[in-house]
Amino acid sequence: MEYEIVIGLETHAELLTDSKLWCGxxxxxxxxxxxxxxPICLGMPGVLPVxxxxxxxxxxxxxxxxxCHINKSTFFDRKHxxxxxxxxxxxxxxxxCNLGVEGHISIPVDxxxxxxxxxxxxxxxDAGKNMHVDYxxxxxxxxxxxxxxxxxxxIVSAPDMRSVEEAESFMQTLRRxxxxxxxxxxxxxxxxxxxxxxxxxxxAGENELGGRVEIKxxxxxxxxxxxLRYEIQRQAQMLDRGDRIERETRLWDETAECSRRMRSKExxxxxxxxxxxxxxxxxIDEQWLKRLExxxxxxxxxxxxxxxxxxxxSDYDASVLTDQRELADYYENVLAAYDSPKSVANWIMNDIMxxxxxxxxxxxxxxxxxxxxxxxxxxxxxxxxxxRAARDVLAxxxxxxxxxxxxxxxxxxxxxxxxxxxxxxxxxxxxxAPEAVEDYRGGKKQAIGAIVGxxxxxxxxxxxxxxxxxxxxxxxxxxxx
Numbered sequence: 337m338e339y340e341i342v343i344g345l346e347t348h349a350e351l352l353t354d355s356k357l358w359c360g361x362x363x364x365x366x367x368x369x370x371x372x373x374x375p376i377c378l379g380m381p382g383v384l385p386v387x388x389x390x391x392x393x394x395x396x397x398x399x400x401x402x403x404c405h406i407n408k409s410t411f412f413d414r415k416h417x418x419x420x421x422x423x424x425x426x427x428x429x430x431x432x433c434n435l436g437v438e439g440h441i442s443i444p445v446d447x448x449x450x451x452x453x454x455x456x457x458x459x460x461x462d463a464g465k466n467m468h469v470d471y472x473x474x475x476x477x478x479x480x481x482x483x484x485x486x487x488x489x490x491i492v493s494a495p496d497m498r499s500v501e502e503a504e505s506f507m508q509t510l511r512r513x514x515x516x517x518x519x520x521x522x523x524x525x526x527x528x529x530x531x532x533x534x535x536x537x538x539x540a541g542e543n544e545l546g547g548r549v550e551i552k553x554x555x556x557x558x559x560x561x562x563x564l565r566y567e568i569q570r571q572a573q574m575l576d577r578g579d580r581i582e583r584e585t586r587l588w589d590e591t592a593e594c595s596r597r598m599r600s601k602e603x604x605x606x607x608x609x610x611x612x613x614x615x616x617x618x619x620i621d622e623q624w625l626k627r628l629e630x631x632x633x634x635x636x637x638x639x640x641x642x643x644x645x646x647x648x649x650s651d652y653d654a655s656v657l658t659d660q661r662e663l664a665d666y667y668e669n670v671l672a673a674y675d676s677p678k679s680v681a682n683w684i685m686n687d688i689m690x691x692x693x694x695x696x697x698x699x700x701x702x703x704x705x706x707x708x709x710x711x712x713x714x715x716x717x718x719x720x721x722x723x724r725a726a727r728d729v730l731a732x733x734x735x736x737x738x739x740x741x742x743x744x745x746x747x748x749x750x751x752x753x754x755x756x757x758x759x760x761x762x763x764x765x766x767x768x769a770p771e772a773v774e775d776y777r778g779g780k781k782q783a784i785g786a787i788v789g790x791x792x793x794x795x796x797x798x799x800x801x802x803x804x805x806x807x808x809x810x811x812x813x814x815x816x817x
Contacts, residue, residue: 345503357387369480379422396435403440405439412611429461436454439457443502443506443637445501445502464481467479535549550585552588553588567595585600640655679717
């Protein structure tokens with residue numbers, strides 16, 4: 337039977353702060369277990385939390401970026417449940433008065449865009465981390481509370497996605513928004529960006545949604561996609577048999593590539609929410625809100641559209657260049673020095689990104705200034721140096737930091753484009769490629785490419801290839817006459 341797929345995602349993003357949400361403990365990743373803790377984040381009795389102002393500001397900035405209505409008066413709640421990695425046996429979160437509500441983000445789909453509603457954006461504390469002992473027969477686990485009380489942003493989408501591909505587009509778009517807004521570093525390998533997926537299936541044409549299943553333990557976008565595909569197949573087979581899908585929480589087993597039942601899904605009343613008595617109500621004034629609105633940059637999808645319409649780039653090129661805010665900034669800074677959008681895009685996407693990958697750095701660590709790269713590309717496009725020579729110059733620019741003009745003169749790589757200078761080289765290339773000459777004279781006009789290649793070898797890539805081809809064609813045609 338045909339089923340409609342209904343997907344919603346909950347996203348948890350650790351915020352870019354130096355200290356935790358309620359205390360001064362460091363948020364630095366990878367430190368020895370339990371070395372970044374204090375009585376507050378250990379949940380000791382009698383301690384009092386104090387709000388991290390920067391975390392609050394980052395959460396508001398993220399909500400603004402997702403077009404949310406900001407609740408100018410908001411408070412926090414206690415959410416009660418027992419997990420071994422949450423010493424207090426409750427989590428300070430938001431339920432009755434979320435920071436941001438009724439927002440949306442637009443995602444690219446099938447050459448267009450689709451609006452995905454954001455039900456709420458709220459701030460909460462993270463839990464610790466269970467460290468399971470990895471040897472047969474182990475009867476205990478260890479607990480690292482370095483992550484406890486880290487500032488965590490939860491973003492709850494509406495169930496507006498209708499395919500795995502739309503869910504993938506949502507995750508990628510949301511990640512870019514958080515990075516552009518400088519809210520989170522989104523390093524999934526460090527746990528600073530995590531997803532939980534909810535999925536239900538219902539028969540096509542039916543208005544009532546099927547039983548919703550929530551899947552936890554998803555540590556990568558690849559895992560989200562894999563688990564959604566598995567759940568679609570599992571639930572469809574159950575419905576085909578006439579079985580009922582129960583509302584439940586499941587875990588994703590990445591090794592076995594299947595989901596497993598964890599527990600029945602809790603309702604809000606199961607958490608016994610009530611207002612957090614140790615924190616005050618927070619009031620956001622209009623002036624402060626406007627200042628935070630001014631900190632939200634042009635977002636990636638809008639910037640991508642501008643690169644297509646304003647610079648004439650393909651959708652693919654614009655997507656690559658806007659994937660990282662810093663890379664998009666670098667591209668526009670190069671354009672400010674040399675206004676040739678497609679040429680600059682080609683250089684950045686090919687040569688510059690290859691250099692970054694080779695050195696395992698991003699564009700923020702790249703040593704060549706945008707203006708210097710623009711000067712090099714302009715020299716190449718104007719024919720002063722060949723593309724091959726330009727790549728040699730770029731390599732020296734990266735090594736030495738010298739300006740391209742100085743290196744061109746120092747390396748002696750200016751293009752040979754004068755007809756008189758090229759004439760003896762053309763004749764030598766013809767004499768050294770008799771088979772290609774014969775093929776050309778016999779009607780195989782493409783054979784001229786081999787002779788042009790010989791010219792380039794003789795000049796170590798310095799000959800103007802276009803000029804050399806013109807002179808070669810003239811010389812060969814005269815020989816044919």
